[in-house]
Amino acid sequence: MNNHFILQTKDLQKSFSGIIAAQNINISVKEGEIIGIIGANGAGKTVFVNMITGYLKPTSGKIHFLGNDITGIKPREATHIGVCRSFQVSQVFMTMTVKQNLMIAMSLSKKKGGQLLLPLEDEKLSKECDKILDLYKIKKQSDLIVSTLSQGMRKLLDIAMAVVGNPKVLLLDEPTSGVSVEEKFGIMDIVISALKKSGTTVLFVEHDMEIVERYVDRVIAFYQGQVICDDTPKKALKNKKVIQYVLGS
Numbered sequence: 341m342n343n344h345f346i347l348q349t350k351d352l353q354k355s356f357s358g359i360i361a362a363q364n365i366n367i368s369v370k371e372g373e374i375i376g377i378i379g380a381n382g383a384g385k386t387v388f389v390n391m392i393t394g395y396l397k398p399t400s401g402k403i404h405f406l407g408n409d410i411t412g413i414k415p416r417e418a419t420h421i422g423v424c425r426s427f428q429v430s431q432v433f434m435t436m437t438v439k440q441n442l443m444i445a446m447s448l449s450k451k452k453g454g455q456l457l458l459p460l461e462d463e464k465l466s467k468e469c470d471k472i473l474d475l476y477k478i479k480k481q482s483d484l485i486v487s488t489l490s491q492g493m494r495k496l497l498d499i500a501m502a503v504v505g506n507p508k509v510l511l512l513d514e515p516t517s518g519v520s521v522e523e524k525f526g527i528m529d530i531v532i533s534a535l536k537k538s539g540t541t542v543l544f545v546e547h548d549m550e551i552v553e554r555y556v557d558r559v560i561a562f563y564q565g566q567v568i569c570d571d572t573p574k575k576a577l578k579n580k581k582v583i584q585y586v587l588g589s
């Protein structure tokens with residue numbers, strides 16, 4: 341392992357009762373990189389994200405973050421040290437307002453073990469929330485109930501909720517899934533520019549190759565639990581294996 345990288349995996353493997361969902365995963369990520377993770381359904385993308393963020397314990401192999409071994413840590417610890425995520429399905433509270441959702445996420449991120457939620461009327465918390473709402477361009481929607489928002493706006497909120505703890509590495513599982521064609525570039529413009537501004541390293545799972553081409557520095561392609569290509573988007577999207585096992589599917 342090399343301290344030059346913010347995140348590294350070494351021979352990462354995950355099997356479920358003998359069935360291998362990920363193997364030989366050796367990835368080195370530099371600080372500030374924006375990486376697109378592609379692959380057909382069932383290729384192992386979410387399993388990879390889950391291992392990095394502590395939701396799944398690898399069967400074998402190592403994960404290093406900032407030179408420290410973080411293999412098998414708990415999701416809460418991962419968030420605490422700056423490895424955060426969003427989920428394939430938005431984790432927002434539909435019947436609450438945009439701001440209430442963000443306040444809860446922020447309160448949770450600041451709470452220490454055993455402590456109850458911090459009071460949601462806290463002024464400092466509220467100001468911090470407003471900054472994030474502003475950055476993610478959903479300040480005008482602060483007082484709207486989430487169920488009334490477009491899917492794109494909901495995704496923005498979901499991602500805003502994932503960055504409340506100022507992650508160093510952010511993993512997004514399909515940030516544009518369910519977002520309309522009209523909204524997708526607008527949403528990703530906002531998300532990527534906010535994350536670039538903060539210097540956050542980003543790995544995001546994406547099915548839409550237009551999004552991949554436009555926003556990522558590097559593509560990592562999965563097939564049957566293994567990395568079949570790790571290259572620039574230009575080269576990766578022309579790679580024979582990628583065409584056969586990812587784009588063709």
Ligand SMILES: Nc1ncnc2c1ncn2[C@@H]1O[C@H](COP(=O)(O)OP(=O)(O)O)[C@@H](O)[C@H]1O
Nearest residue numbers: 356360361379380381382383384385386387388
């Ligand atoms: N908790 C689990 N138990 C058993 N098998 C799983 C579990 N999670 C994922 N898998 C299997 O691992 C493989 C990769 O899944 P996943 O990472 O979710 O794919 P995707 O690339 O679509 O995100 C699939 O064959 C899936 O069925």
Ligand SMILES: [Mg+2]
Nearest residue numbers: 385386387428
């Ligand atoms: Mg998935």
